Amino acid sequence: MNLTPGNNDFSEAIENDRTHVWHHLSQHKRYETSDPMVVIEGKGMRVWDARGREFLDAVSGGVWTVNVGYGRETIADAVREQLVRLNYFANTAGNVPGAQFAGKLIGKMPGLSRVYLSNSGSEANEKAYKIVRQIAHNKYGGKKHKILYRERDYHGTTITALSSTGQIQRKGQYGPFTPGFVEVPHCLEYRSQYGDCADYGEKAARAIEDVILREGPDTVGAIVLEPITAGGGVITPPEGYWPTVQEICRKYDILLHIDEVVCGVGRTGKWFGYQHYDIQPDIVTMAKGVASGYAAISCTVTTEDVFNEFKSDPADPMSYFRDISTFGGCAAGPAAALENMRIIEDENLLENTTAMGGYLLDRLHMLKERHELIGDVRGKGLFCGVELVKDRASKEPVDESTAQAIVADCMSNGVIIGATNRSFDVYNNTLCLSPALICTKDDLDAIVDAIDNALARVSA
């Protein structure tokens, strides 16, 4: 079938979609009276749907994934070449793209040394939790099994990944949860819990130490944190936060696990988000941007010290990591990921991300001067959030319907943006922008202009 937008009749696909496909994160009632969107093609920053509509995509595939943009033929070529040579063998053995990718990736992550491959961000995080738990069993007699996570952070969709997620609206209906996960407070300065103070970041980090002391440091094995909270409201960390978190982890012998599923592989202008903050994690997980959605691949990366815990006693059958991910052996993943990294390097996309991210943030700050609805603008690289409030003094968040109306207005004008949902107990009505790392000033102008117009229409 020739998928030229507008030239085909996709009514059968639309009807099959409406009748048989269960969409993610979607209330299907509305498809009784309207068509579901069926996306048929993408090129660069743009996608087309089955009705021939063209969209400028400001969220890289809806969920900050397609970092190098759509329609990359060299990634498709690399994947095809690998598939006909060797599509699969379990990762109990190595394969050539897997080995090459691991070497290249570790070259971007000083202090880390081992890459464990799986398929999704949730799975990568589950591997990390299993690593922490096994170390607790083998080294600490079952103690140090608790894992801290932060209010408003998200770590995935499986029950245990949800157990470590600080967003009640995404987990509330799926309990009971895996025991041993303990929440620490968020660090969003705009919604300061510690008053107006110069050392807000330090105070927010010390709140983690309070939890550790309450739980007992000898029971806590790790803390998992997003470098910049994504779905919980694009929360950039306050000054001084990360060095204090690192210091606390070292003080109590707690592994620092950074979830780079969103920030990883260029999104913030460095290879990894944590690299802005001069810290050294013990475990890093990543997924979405690793192969920009051209293949399913995720990674759990550890230091050699963590890895060495799993070969301490070769005579003990319980000492090695007794874990496997069948599709972690799909060779298409690392083949796509290698080419994805080459593109980022050869096209100077980290530099473009820093430059364009700065431009986007400036334009959003200018937008804030024109629209009372904007309470706060935050971001790093091509990863920005615009928090909407009814009133700047009280900071009362707008109703969810307002953010959704802005998203819908942009969409009807050909620009796809995102928005976090307002939680029951967390204010996070935030517009999200994460365009591909290839974007230009013209693309960003079109995105910001669409939001500008939408804000004007919706507030009127």
Ligand code: PMP
């Ligand atoms: N961690 C973070 C920070 C995420 O944003 C997500 C997905 N939105 C995940 C983990 C889970 O990734 P996946 O959907 O691939 O399981």
